Amino acid sequence: MDAATTLKKHDLKVTKIRLAILDALGKTELAKPYAELQAMLAEFDRTTLYRTLLALMEKGVIHKALEENGESYYALCSDCSIETHVHDHMHFKCTTCGVVQCLDLPKRLKFSAPGIHIDSIEVFAKGQCSNCN
Amino acid sequence: MDAATTLKKHDLKVTKIRLAILDALGKTELAKPYAELQAMLAEFDRTTLYRTLLALMEKGVIHKALEENGESYYALCSDCSIETHVHDHMHFKCTTCGVVQCLDLPKRLKFSAPGIHIDSIEVFAKGQCSNCN
DNA sequence: TTTTAAATGCAACCGTGTTGCATTTAAAGG
DNA sequence: CCTTTAAATGCAACACGGTTGCATTTAAAA
Ligand SMILES: [Mn+2]
Ligand SMILES: [Mn+2]
Ligand SMILES: [Zn+2]
Ligand SMILES: [Zn+2]
Numbered sequence: 001m002d003a004a005t006t007l008k009k010h011d012l013k014v015t016k017i018r019l020a021i022l023d024a025l026g027k028t029e030l031a032k033p034y035a036e037l038q039a040m041l042a043e044f045d046r047t048t049l050y051r052t053l054l055a056l057m058e059k060g061v062i063h064k065a066l067e068e069n070g071e072s073y074y075a076l077c078s079d080c081s082i083e084t085h086v087h088d089h090m091h092f093k094c095t096t097c098g099v100v101q102c103l104d105l106p107k108r109l110k111f112s113a114p115g116i117h118i119d120s121i122e123v124f125a126k127g128q129c130s131n132c133n
Numbered sequence: 134m135d136a137a138t139t140l141k142k143h144d145l146k147v148t149k150i151r152l153a154i155l156d157a158l159g160k161t162e163l164a165k166p167y168a169e170l171q172a173m174l175a176e177f178d179r180t181t182l183y184r185t186l187l188a189l190m191e192k193g194v195i196h197k198a199l200e201e202n203g204e205s206y207y208a209l210c211s212d213c214s215i216e217t218h219v220h221d222h223m224h225f226k227c228t229t230c231g232v233v234q235c236l237d238l239p240k241r242l243k244f245s246a247p248g249i250h251i252d253s254i255e256v257f258a259k260g261q262c263s264n265c266n
Numbered sequence: 267t268t269t270t271a272a273a274t275g276c277a278a279c280c281g282t283g284t285t286g287c288a289t290t291t292a293a294a295g296g
Numbered sequence: 297c298c299t300t301t302a303a304a305t306g307c308a309a310c311a312c313g314g315t316t317g318c319a320t321t322t323a324a325a326a
Contacts (some may be wrong), residue, residue, distance in 0.1 A: 177305085180285090
């Protein structure tokens, strides 16, 4: 599906920066750091980038893969909508080359603790990617 | 063990702000947001707070429990040192009252993916704490 | 083509991260 | 208890992302 169709499906107007963001994130499971997005989208005002990322996240088009040392990484969602945000995957960062990717989880995670109720679980792993080991 | 002894054990000089940070974090598994620490430690320069948090983390006295929306939460380590940083626990945030705590994991986590090597895993869960459900 | 709610650009403010440098201080050694 | 000095602290300064208000532009419905 092309970017414009994706936007329409999520009730988002088709605008230049939205197409550019989807293009920048590509079609892979790789996440991009905010600074890199900002650089690729330097023609747009950073406030617009900020609000567009918020809108795309809210509508389930993209998600924040992780936040580390004040740096945020963004990636495309595979199958989210404004009412359903499900991420059955973990996030992995290669400590050698710095690449961040979304990886499928072998099985659905299930934790419990006395007295508390868990709604969602995020997993973040670090190590070496296939190119670096 | 008192705060001064803890600092000495980790090769840290006993200073006012270090004692104050350990005092602020208390003896529990509860994590404190940076802003709250900053408010409790307003008598110190924020640069000193910044560098002291870095030093305490490096030496294994405290750890950053989580980063969410640009806000960092800090908590005491239970058994870390400068050469060994092991956190066999998950982090939990109550979406109702906002409390963040370190929770023991039932079992050691083990994930794998083709081609990659995983060194460490962090788990972050959201839900309702025992006071809020 | 007209209309209008939504999107964008711009200015402005805030808080945190980060570094350099001068001053103060913890604590080791005598 | 003094002296000494590496480490810690305070202060200034800058970078950068988050956030909001408001005026202008624009996507797309009618
Ligand atoms: Mn992801
Ligand atoms: Mn913890
Ligand atoms: Zn790598
Ligand atoms: Zn609660």
